[in-house]
Amino acid sequence: MFWCFADGTQEKAVHPNFADSNFLIVTFITSYRTSQDPLVHHGCHFGRAVHVFCNVQTLLLNDLQAMSDDGPEESLTAVKEQVVFQELLQLVPSLEDRLMSSSEEEVIDIADLIQKGANGARADDTKGMKSPIIDWITPKGQSLTPHIPHNVKSGHSFNHNRTGALLCPTGLDWSNMELANGEIQVAGDQWSIFMYANYSYDPEDPWNGLLRSGLLVLAYKHIFTSLSSVDQEPKATHSGNACIHRMRSMTNASLAYVVTQAHFALTSAQVFLHTDLVTDSEHFYTSILELLDDPRRKVKLTS
Numbered sequence: 191m192f193w194c195f196a197d198g199t200q201e202k203a204v205h206p207n208f209a210d211s212n213f214l215i216v217t218f219i220t221s222y223r224t225s226q227d228p229l230v231h232h233g234c235h236f237g238r239a240v241h242v243f244c245n246v247q248t249l250l251l252n253d254l255q256a257m258s259d260d261g262p263e264e265s266l267t268a269v270k271e272q273v274v275f276q277e278l279l280q281l282v283p284s285l286e287d288r289l290m291s292s293s294e295e296e297v298i299d300i301a302d303l304i305q306k307g308a309n310g311a312r313a314d315d316t317k318g319m320k321s322p323i324i325d326w327i328t329p330k331g332q333s334l335t336p337h338i339p340h341n342v343k344s345g346h347s348f349n350h351n352r353t354g355a356l357l358c359p360t361g362l363d364w365s366n367m368e369l370a371n372g373e374i375q376v377a378g379d380q381w382s383i384f385m386y387a388n389y390s391y392d393p394e395d396p397w398n399g400l401l402r403s404g405l406l407v408l409a410y411k412h413i414f415t416s417l418s419s420v421d422q423e424p425k426a427t428h429s430g431n432a433c434i435h436r437m438r439s440m441t442n443a444s445l446a447y448v449v450t451q452a453h454f455a456l457t458s459a460q461v462f463l464h465t466d467l468v469t470d471s472e473h474f475y476t477s478i479l480e481l482l483d484d485p486r487r488k489v490k491l492t493s
Contacts, residue, residue: 229282230307230310232307233246233303233305234311235434236282237447238308239437239447240274240277240441242443243472243476246302246304246305247298250275250301251298251301256272285300288300316451316462319412319413319455322412323405326405327353328352338353344458346457353456353457355389356382357382359381360391360393379477381478384403389403405452406452409448409449410445410448413448413451414448415433416429445482446478446479453469453474
């Protein structure tokens with residue numbers, strides 16, 4: 191018999207004939223439940239599946255204020271914030287009641303815990319994808335020349351032919367030495383070849399194969415299902431993040447998140463910062479999310 195926990199792990203139950211078995215079981219369950227605040231737990235999923243670059247404190251304070259105001263018509267930015275706020279309320283049980291009965295200081299404490307979860311999950315995923323992405327971009331049965339170490343990122347980005355070709359913006363030629371030499375600054379809304387099926391971009395049909403590359407499939411499985419699902423081997427004892435958080439379907443934000451993590455993993459940047467103008471990760475993420483949320487583009491992307 192096994193005890194199953196909310197994080198998907200399994201622990202073999204101690205047989206009741208053993209001395210102090212009940213104490214051991216209760217101690218294990220209690221230590222697990224108190225090891226992570228539920229708000230941190232939900233914050234992990236919020237960052238991955240709702241909005242990775244959201245400032246949670248600003249979000250909560252602004253929208254709580256908006257709920258109590260009868261002000262003028264809201265801006266587009268405020269409307270988008272409300273959508274994220276409502277998704278957060280749906281994600282965390284009883285959060286709205288808790289917020290409405292809390293002081294501003296308590297709201298800030300709540301926001302900090304959710305933010306801690308979102309930031310921690312992002313850091314874990316960034317670290318976790320650093321090594322396997324090298325295997326994913328290496329052609330089967332071949333090796334990369336020159337070799338790219340699994341634990342060093344300095345040789346990534348436009349410093350290597352393989353990562354450079356995958357990061358090359360659509361419409362540009364990777365053989366252009368100005369790009370390889372860093373003379374061309376790539377903006378966050380210039381999407382890369384790795385986002386397309388078979389790493390092939392058709393300028394006459396720019397939506398064809400977009401967000402359908404094999405690399406993105408592997409990256410999504412790595413983050414949301416389980417490590418073993420990437421290799422199609424049932425060897426993991428831990429459930430994936432989708433199972434842990436009872437995620438039933440892919441969200442637009444989760445896809446944008448995976449693409450952004452894969453993009454960052456291919457670059458030589460060491461730290462995932464939304465203020466980094468070289469990787470321009472926040473702009474990159476936002477441009478993908480806006481595309482996916484645009485109902486005019488949905489038919490083209492899903493056809």
